[in-house]
Amino acid sequence: MQERQIMNHEDVRRALARVAHEILERNRGAEGLVIVGIHTRGVHLARRIAANLAEFEGIEVPVATLDVSLYRDDNRVRSQSHTKLQPTDIPMGIQGKRVVLVDDVLYTGRTIRAAMDALVDFGRPQQIQLAILLDRGHRELPIRADYVGQNLPTAFNERVKVRLIETDGADEVALIFEDLEVPEESPEISKDEQEA
């Protein structure tokens, strides 16, 4: 197993700053926005984007958190710890709001599909946009991101690992090659891959 660094701390910082600027540009400010982070790392990225918006525009954008486990279509779990839910907290509601969903890696698109299903159970947002730190391709659903930190074409048998200070002690995006052959099982059932 080998690992290659794709983004370092500065790359992540610049990407999130640019994403914040693009959000402001596209929405002509931050009025009526809600940033919704998808657990686990999407929540931390959402908070950082909100901090950027506060810095650039001087406006506090509410941050909500979402656990999409109960909405997945590939809901078979690999281990005991994968059955644990994390808090979904959308205190401000999303009715009529412009929602920016935030996740670390965009891959098959199934997590985002689940997140959108979850969101509409909380109301009817005016719009849902998607911000992603890394797009690694291999979509299985017609989903694309509005804001992309970095595009990275990958092979099926490669894995992407996003590390953040809040969860892993350092900011980094790494590509992990299996030096083995192609795995037998289809990758979309692996929550590890989804979260990676």
Added chain:
Amino acid sequence: MSLSRTIETPEIIGAQDPKSAPRKHILDLDDYSREEITDVLESARGMKEVLGRDIKKVPALRGKVIVTLFYEASTRTRISFEEAGKVLSADVINMSASGSSAEKGESLLNTGLTIQAMGVDTIVIRHPHSGAPHLLAQHLDKVSIINAGDGLHAHPTQALLDLYTVQDKLGSLEGLKIVIVGDVLHSRVARSDIWGFAKMGAKVVLSGPATLMPLDLMRTSKSIARSPFASLVEVDTDLDRALEGADVVMALRLQQERQKAGFLPSIREYIRRWQVTDSRMELARPGAMVMHPGPMNEGIEISNSIAHGGSSVIEDQVTNGVAVRMALLYQTTIGAVQES
């Protein structure tokens, strides 16, 4: 296969660490680690958020079938499991012994095999005999078994909702003093609660008439082999003394149908010495909470004013029970990735 053995030394089926495959059965808390209990309580918090929504429905268990198989009467446990399953979009089928083939003499095992053959994913079972859920878990290979109370042995989902309720109110379970008072001898709730609270670092004190304390827990009975509980709990038949500094007081139902065997001189004596009352609660820590697994005999093990007073969390226990059972149904019914 010896059933009596499973009662003496509970055979651990499906003991788990968090990294292993998801737990298939929930039989008792004896094989739970502290980390696993913590995970269940955290998931239950997520489930409680779902219950607080305008639309209480998530698609997590769509297409799954859950049977509640109750050989004993129940209000809250059965309805709570049914609600939990339905909020998660599972199809829930309720079956009770009366009106079923059990009345024609069908064995538990054959009933279980029949249900399994129908493609059911999870069986929630309550049975008057200790070990009945373990029997099904040993012999049915395609379904998950959840113990909703077996004989005098265990009621793990009740214990987990008790842990959740205390943690929710007091923040942490570590170092708390939990007094469980009443008919411990016949209480499967108490047995599972002892495991749960002890594993989470709380101190459990049992109180009640000596005749209703399990013999193997009494400090004086040196001749009797100690159960694994003995090191986890203290027994003090003097309730007033036991209540000193208590954070939580849990009254157990005086199972009057079992009192004909002469465990008590009279109900009046029981009320005088062991009823949880306003004046007794003053002996506990200020702000201490009162729990009861239900159904209550108000005016016997608990006074009316305490049962519905400000310190009572008895209705919270019921509410939290749905969330905890959602977490448990989700965990067992969702299904594991088949490792090829």
